[in-house]
Amino acid sequence: xxxxxxxxxxxxxxxxxxxxxxxxxxxxxxxxxxxxxxxxxxxxxxxxxxxxxxxxxxxxxxxxxxxxxxxxxxxxxxxxxxxxxxxxxxxxxxxxxxxxxxxxxxxxxxxxxxxxxxxxxxxxxxxxxxxxxxxxxxxxxxxxxxxxxxxxxxxxxxxxxxxxxxxxxxxxxxxxxxxxxxxxxxxxxxxxxxxxxxxxxxxxxxxxxxxxxxxxxxxxxxxxxxxxxxxxxxxxxxxxxxxxxx
Amino acid sequence: xxxxxxxxxxxxxxxxxxxxxxxxxxxxxxxxxxxxxxxxxxxxxxxxxxxxxxxxxxxxxxxxxxxxxxxxxxxxxxxxxxxxxxxxxxxxxxxxxxxxxxxxxxxxxxxxxxxxxxxxxxxxxxxxxxxxxxxxxxxxxxxxxxxxxxxxxxxxxxxxxxxxxxxxxxxxxxxxxxxxxxxxxxxxxxxxxxxxxxxxxxxxxxxxxxxxxxxxxxxxxxxxxxxxxxxxxxxxxxxxxxxxxxxxxxxxxxxxxxxxxxxxxxxxxxxxxxxxxxx
Numbered sequence: 001x002x003x004x005x006x007x008x009x010x011x012x013x014x015x016x017x018x019x020x021x022x023x024x025x026x027x028x029x030x031x032x033x034x035x036x037x038x039x040x041x042x043x044x045x046x047x048x049x050x051x052x053x054x055x056x057x058x059x060x061x062x063x064x065x066x067x068x069x070x071x072x073x074x075x076x077x078x079x080x081x082x083x084x085x086x087x088x089x090x091x092x093x094x095x096x097x098x099x100x101x102x103x104x105x106x107x108x109x110x111x112x113x114x115x116x117x118x119x120x121x122x123x124x125x126x127x128x129x130x131x132x133x134x135x136x137x138x139x140x141x142x143x144x145x146x147x148x149x150x151x152x153x154x155x156x157x158x159x160x161x162x163x164x165x166x167x168x169x170x171x172x173x174x175x176x177x178x179x180x181x182x183x184x185x186x187x188x189x190x191x192x193x194x195x196x197x198x199x200x201x202x203x204x205x206x207x208x209x210x211x212x213x214x215x216x217x218x219x220x221x222x223x224x225x226x227x228x229x230x231x232x233x234x235x236x237x238x239x240x241x242x243x244x245x246x
Numbered sequence: 247x248x249x250x251x252x253x254x255x256x257x258x259x260x261x262x263x264x265x266x267x268x269x270x271x272x273x274x275x276x277x278x279x280x281x282x283x284x285x286x287x288x289x290x291x292x293x294x295x296x297x298x299x300x301x302x303x304x305x306x307x308x309x310x311x312x313x314x315x316x317x318x319x320x321x322x323x324x325x326x327x328x329x330x331x332x333x334x335x336x337x338x339x340x341x342x343x344x345x346x347x348x349x350x351x352x353x354x355x356x357x358x359x360x361x362x363x364x365x366x367x368x369x370x371x372x373x374x375x376x377x378x379x380x381x382x383x384x385x386x387x388x389x390x391x392x393x394x395x396x397x398x399x400x401x402x403x404x405x406x407x408x409x410x411x412x413x414x415x416x417x418x419x420x421x422x423x424x425x426x427x428x429x430x431x432x433x434x435x436x437x438x439x440x441x442x443x444x445x446x447x448x449x450x451x452x453x454x455x456x457x458x459x460x461x462x463x464x465x466x467x468x469x470x471x472x473x474x475x476x477x478x479x480x481x482x483x484x485x486x487x488x489x490x491x492x493x494x495x496x497x498x499x500x501x502x503x504x505x506x507x508x509x510x511x512x513x514x515x516x517x518x519x520x521x522x523x524x525x
Contacts, residue, residue, distance in 0.1 A: 146341070147345055147347060149341075152315060153313050154332065155333010155362060156333070160362055164361075164362075165347065
C-alpha cells in the first residue's frame, strides 16, 4: 500500500509541475495544454468512442508484434548462444539490421508486406527483435559449465540440456530483454502506423497534430500509449515473478 | 583381496574397470600440458579404491575418463570390457561440488537422471524419495539447493549419483568442502552404504587418513603427468570405525601411503594437508 501511495503522490507532483509550467509559461493550448484541458479532452475522446477505436488497433499490433517478435528472437537467441558458427554467420546481419533506422525502412516494409495488419506486426516485431535475441544469447552462454558437465555425465542429449538447463538458467536475462522489448513494441506499433494505416494511436497523433491542430488530443493519445506501455511492462514483470519465484 | 570377501555381505554387484596405458593432454595445439602419462590400473568389480595424489596429478581427469566424459588421447578405458558412455547407467559420478540445479527441489534434483532416461513421473518420485531416505534427507525433499547446508547438498548429490543403482560409483573429493567432523560422519555413512550394497567405488581424495579408512586399495599417483606411483593394499577389517585409525596397522598403512606420496612429490615443499583444496 505504501508503494501505491508513493506512486500516487509522485503522479500528483507531476501534474502540479505540469500545471505550474503552463501557468508560469503562459503557453497557448496548441504548444502546451494544461493537465485539466487534456483531461477534459480525454473525457470527450472516450465518450465519442474515438480513443477506443484507435487504441484497439494499436493494442492488437503490440500484442501480435510482441508475440511474433519475442518468439522469433528467443529461438534465434538460443541458436546464437548454442552455436558459435551460427553466431558468426548471423550476427553481422542482425547487428547491421539493428543499425538501420527502422523508421526509414518502415514505408518499404509496409509495401512489401501488403500494407495491412501483417505489415505493422512485422515492423513491430523487427523493432523488438534485437534486444530480446541478444539477451537470450547472453543468457544461454552464461549457463554454469559445472552444471553442463553434470548433465553430460548423466547422458543428457543436447535438446535435453537446452530444455532442462540452458533455457531455465537464461530466463532472468531473457526477461531483461523482454522488458526492454515490450516497451519498444509500443514504439514499433506507432512507427508502423505512421508508415501507412488509417487507424491506431499513431494515426490519432498525426490527425491531432497535423490535421486538427488539436494538441490536447495528441497529449491524450501520447498518455494512452504511455499507459499501454506501463501496463504491458507490468504484465511482463508479473509473469517473470511468477516463473522465477523459486 | 576382493572387497566382498572382506566383509561378506552376500552378493556383490559392480563392474570391473580397466585403465590401459592411458594418456591425456590438454591444449595439445599450443604445446599442451600432459595431465596423465601412461596410467595402468585394474580395478576389481565390487572393490573400494581410493586415488590419492598431489594437485594437478590428474585424479579428476581419471574419473572423467571412467565416466566417459573425456576420451583418452592414448590407451583405452574400459568398464566391464566396453568403452564407458555417459548415460548408459553403468557409472554414477559425484563431483567435488554438489552441482545441484538451483531451481529444482532436492527431490527433483535427485530424480534428474531418471527424468533424462525417460522414467515416468510417478515412478521417479517414488524412487527419488527412497534415495533421499537412504541418505537421510527425507525432510529436505521439497527444499531448494540454496536452503540446504553444504553437507545436505553433498548428500543429495550422492543420492543423485546412486539413484540409477550404477555398478560403478565415482566420487571426486565429495566431502572436501565439509568440516572435519561432518566429513568423518560422511565417511562412515559412505562405508555403510557400500557395505549394504557393494559396488565398484573409485574415490578421489587428498586425505591419507580418509583413503586408509575407506578403501581396499589406495592408488598413489605422481605429480603431473600423473602416473601410478604405488598401490597400497589396505587389509583392515570392516566395518572400520573412526577409532580403528588409531590402530598400529592403520598407522603403518598411512605411513606407507605418505612415503609413496613424498617419493613422487619430492620437488614440492608444501606439506600434506587433509583439507587441501581442489586439484
